[in-house]
Amino acid sequence: MLSFNLGPLAISVAHALMLFALATALVAGKIAARRRDVPITDTLFNLALAGAVAARLVFVIRYFGEYRPVPLGILDIRDGGFDAIGGLLGMAAYASFVVWRRPALRAPLAAALIAGGLAWGLTGGALTLIEQQAASLPEAQLQTLDGRATDLATLQAEAEGRPMVVNLWATWCPPCRAEMPVLEAAQNERDDVLFVFANQAEAAPTIQRFLDSQDLHIDHVLRDAGGRLAKQAGSAALPTTLFYDGDGRLVDSHLGQLSRASLAAALERFERP
Structure with a gap:
């Protein structure tokens, strides 16, 4: 938890x-x-x-x-x-x-x-x-916006074992909306880190309309239709951001809105031996 x-x-x-x-x-x-x-x-x-x-x-x-x-x-x-x-x-x-x-x-x-x-x-x-x-990667099944099934382990394997930031969010959540530009900028700056945006229990059209209205260009936007990922990770509120190293171990977590500074501090965990 x-x-x-x-x-x-x-x-x-x-x-x-x-x-x-x-x-x-x-x-x-x-x-x-x-x-x-x-x-x-x-x-x-x-x-x-x-x-x-x-x-x-x-x-x-x-x-x-x-x-x-x-x-x-x-x-x-x-x-x-x-x-x-x-x-x-x-x-x-x-x-x-x-x-x-x-x-x-x-x-x-x-x-x-x-x-x-x-x-x-x-x-x-x-x-x-x-x-x-809660150290291991949750096994919850996720979906891409076009309906393809995947999970975090598969995504990390496809990214050749890069460290991974998993953001649990929803379009109705004001702090989630506010921190999206910070996460988008980090995704553009850090190609050595895999960023995953796991939307909690919203429909694909709702998610896409939000991304279009905010002019957000983020990769790996997924649907956690039943909220299973949050439950397995032990998260009770949004936004929650999880930080997994290249071996899929949880090294940090953050409840609430991220700033550029707090995100930078968390990303430093990936650089420590």
């Missing part, structure tokens, strides 16, 4: 585990502070904010070239562009400043950071197991 629905909200498992680690840190810090009768709630929230700002800032600096054409995209955190190491460094810097100014918070902050770190480590292990369960 890569994502799940919580009422009207779609949440990725990775983000849910991160929130769990943050909640654990807040609870541990408050308990430790109560024993020493020192206020810490605001400090803990500021610590989380410092980590988030630092994580975003480092990500933007790393991929500034991708944000340059649309500078306002820097403020749009819906693309999920955060740097984990930058966030940890930001939290460490803020915590160091706080304990220097207020030594009484040293023990509660240490308890919060240790508890949060342990929770993150344990949930990170759980996430790794989840990703391993």
Whole structure:
């Protein structure tokens, strides 16, 4: 399972585990502070904010070239562009400043950071197991817009084992529509990567009308008539983008709209040994 629905909200498992680690840190810090009768709630929230700002800032600096054409995209955190190491460094810097100014918070902050770190480590292990369960290529049967049957394994074999980006989308989904030009540009720029666009449960004429109306020229547009591909991949919401290496193993996934920067960051997974 890569994502799940919580009422009207779609949440990725990775983000849910991160929130769990943050909640654990807040609870541990408050308990430790109560024993020493020192206020810490605001400090803990500021610590989380410092980590988030630092994580975003480092990500933007790393991929500034991708944000340059649309500078306002820097403020749009819906693309999920955060740097984990930058966030940890930001939290460490803020915590160091706080304990220097207020030594009484040293023990509660240490308890919060240790508890949060342990929770993150344990949930990170759980996430790794989840990703391993969804690591192989889904076997769902797909159709081209002219009705020919195919599947992801066949497409990757025909592409001589290139890494593959599989975008799960629908024409009625605003974030899907918004990210299509980003994916189209990447397809034109990266001939070493196979891009597949698996439409979820819509008719071929509907898909073709959308592509024509948006003047999109993308290859490998397929129909997942019953939504089986999304179910097998563990996706509960659209858009979801899956990244498979040349051996058909899932190496990354992204829930929600991709920006040029977040897509570039995900594609780097294909270049790591």
